[in-house]
Each structure stands twice: as C-alpha cells, then as structure tokens.
Amino acid sequence: SNTTAQAEPAAQTSLLLHSLAVSANVGGFQMLCIGIPLLAQDPSRRFFNDLYAAIAAQTGCSESSVEASIRRAVRSAWRKHDPAVWSKFFPADSGGKIPCPNNSLFMRTLARQIRL
Secondary structure (H helix, E strand, O other): OOHHHHHHHHHHHHHHHHHOOOOOOOHHHHHHHHHHHHHHHOOOOOHHHHHHHHHHHHHOOOHHHHHHHHHHHHHHHHHOOOHHHHOOOOOOOOOOOOOOOOHHHHHHHHHOOOOO
16 A cells, blocks of 8 residues: 555544544544545445455454444544534534534544545
8 A cells, every 4th residue: 555645644634533632542543544534535435344344454453343443432532522623523403512423424524624
C-alpha cells in the first residue's frame, strides 16, 4: 500500500477525531483513522464483511472486536462532547439534544469531510 497517499487522509481523520473528543488512547481511535479514509475513497463500502474486515486485517483483530471498539470510542466521545462542535457534524433532535450516532453514521459523516 502507498503509505504517503494514506498519510494525509489519516492525519485529517486524526484531527477531526480530536476535535470531536475521541481519545487517542482508546482502541477504536486507530481503527477510525484506518476506516474513515477507506470510506472516503469508496463511500459505497459496506461495514460488515468489507470495511470492518479491512480494518481487522490491519490491526490483527476480529471484525466483531473492530465494531465494538469503534462503538465504544464513539460512545465515550459522545458522552463528553461539546455540543457547539458536534452540531457542525450531527443534527440535534427535536429536543435540541444530539443523539449518539451509530458507527455507520459517525464514520460516513466524517468520511465526507476528508479531502483525498
């Protein structure tokens, strides 16, 4: 794989994740840095049997542990999120609260921000 081509989208992803309060020390952070650029390259990718498998291959984990690690990273960031920042990416519900996004919504939303 061409690592220099991947470095820029991965760096952009890392900055986005930091701005959304995803901790760099949670397992899901690195997985998101791998998966979001892959999704930016090909938005039609499916999550199970495709995207999670690609991340699993690079991290030496199972697909189910990739899915769970990303879910934990997203939930943990959502619990401490800054509404002013998150509202730029995720819409609030009718009560003005931002619901916790699932993995797919979170990753697809960030993938649209990545310049390839």
